[in-house]
Amino acid sequence: MKSDLYSTLTEKINSGNFSSIFILVDENTEKYCLDIFLQKSKIESFNQINIPSGESNKNIESCISIWDQLNSFKADRKSLLINLGGGVLTDIGGFAASTYLRGISFINVPTTLLGMVDAAHGGKTGVDFKLLKNQIGVFNEPLEVLLDNEYLKTLSKEEYVNGYAEVVKHSLLTDKSALNFNSLVKLDLFKDSEDIINNYSQIKNEIVESDKYESNIRKVLNLGHTIGHAVESYSHISERITDLKHGEAIVIGMITELYISHKKLNFPIKDLLGIKEHLSKYFGQISFSESDIDQIYDLMIYDKKNSSNKINFVLLNEIGDPIVDQTVSSDIFKESFLFYNDLL
Ligand SMILES: NC(=O)c1ccc[n+]([C@@H]2O[C@H](COP(=O)([O-])OP(=O)(O)OC[C@H]3O[C@@H](n4cnc5c(N)ncnc54)[C@H](O)[C@@H]3O)[C@@H](O)[C@H]2O)c1
Known part of the structure; x- marks a missing residue:
């Protein structure tokens, strides 16, 4: 710098x-x-x-x-x-x-x-x-x-890695091949911090610039956050699950929401599995019970991004091609946690 x-x-x-x-x-x-x-x-x-x-x-x-x-x-x-x-x-x-x-x-x-x-x-x-x-x-x-x-x-290694969740999110949203997920995985998370910070903050800034008040395109930045925020809040009240950091919860949100993207929009299975495997190198895995999943679902209903009592998701057609205001049934929501838990 x-x-x-x-x-x-x-x-x-x-x-x-x-x-x-x-x-x-x-x-x-x-x-x-x-x-x-x-x-x-x-x-x-x-x-x-x-x-x-x-x-x-x-x-x-x-x-x-x-x-x-x-x-x-x-x-x-x-x-x-x-x-x-x-x-x-x-x-x-x-x-x-x-x-x-x-x-x-x-x-x-x-x-x-x-x-x-x-x-x-x-x-x-x-x-x-x-x-x-x-x-x-x-x-x-x-x-x-x-x-x-x-x-x-x-910064502790744990806190540093926590920030990688949002880097991955930005890499999934961009249609620039030099910056998308497939290019990001070639970087060294620890040695290439300067490039990572400059390039991946820029992706957010460009999106925000075109829609400062989140009436449309800025909503794509909520990828992983509809489920992720509910998981994060749930971890703070649950006695079974330890408190999750923001990035850890967003990783769970991204994996489940990409599974939903696969089921609803044919997001390629190869990419879904590749992203899950890549994230598992940096983030641990939580095991969710049926009761956890039900309570996370209830919390999500109160998410501020929802309108008309519907839960609005950002999903991906493919890497770099997000689509906003997608509704999802409770069945697919629950299934996505089975996928996260390696039970599918
Ligand atoms: N406004 C937005 O658009 C936006 C986007 C994403 C996330 N967020 C919010 O960001 C928050 C998470 O932020 P975070 O992950 O930075 O966590 P944090 O702010 O809690 O920082 C993590 C820990 O690191 C410590 N710390 C900070 N800098 C340090 C340094 N240089 N050396 C040593 N210790 C240091 C902090 O004191 C804290 O204990 C969440 O509340 C999330 O909702 C906001």
Whole structure:
């Protein structure tokens, strides 16, 4: 990545447009990322705001804490919030900034692979509410997203791999052969991080650019998320299944939704099996019981993307050819979990 990566950010900060600068961190990004950020951005005058890490803190209480801290530092409408962290932190920080005093500017500096390729881009901000993912939020674009893969050096291997789920998703959506899934598998996930971040975040940005408010084409980015979000929420309430990270749940969502694509749209079986096998190199397998599957189905009914009480899926005709607003019967839904569990 270029050495003048921070020059646009430094220029914006020194432009005189902002009355005060705030940097939002959690305990991990405070420890591992803040010094790097301060050294590279050359920001000297700022106030620090802390929230606790983790999906269980992606809630309105964290926003209240941010608003309280902004108040105590006398932030005003010309203040700027810099979100330094993973997808949880940029989602919360973006929402807190977008609603504070009817909206102050914010910049995202993602520090996880998942944040760099996906969460920090596109202006979806928000928090979870009553076990449902991202129920409360607004669309609001950050002023800038600064991508610096130096932050990845301190990220655990498990968290790094977690971000690969969204990379694979983007590779399944693109019709560019140099970037699609068959090209992605030729890259080294660990050595080629710079290419992966730049190329696969670009796929998302191009889709978002053509449909900022998700009235049509942007819905394709929900591939794997209709089932994946329900699986993720379910893992937080189930005593049988351990808490899943976002990427782990999205992998389950992608495999089941690609099986449904195969059944409904003839998505090629060879690709389906190849994708499942590739993902199994990086992600473990969960065994779902019949009762788990029923409860996941019930949770999915409440997914915010559904309209008229129907469950809308993104499916694939083939790699690079997604189709939105597909309805699926409960029978095929359940069958897709048998496929995931290697029972078909
Ligand atoms: N807004 C969107 O468009 C969008 C898209 C995809 C996902 N998301 C959201 O993103 C969230 C998941 O994000 P995530 O996977 O980045 O998880 P995360 O933000 O919870 O980060 C994972 C962990 O890594 C720590 N961490 C972050 N950077 C670090 C670093 N450089 N070194 C060491 N530790 C570090 C964090 O403190 C946290 O404990 C989910 O809530 C999901 O809903 C949002």
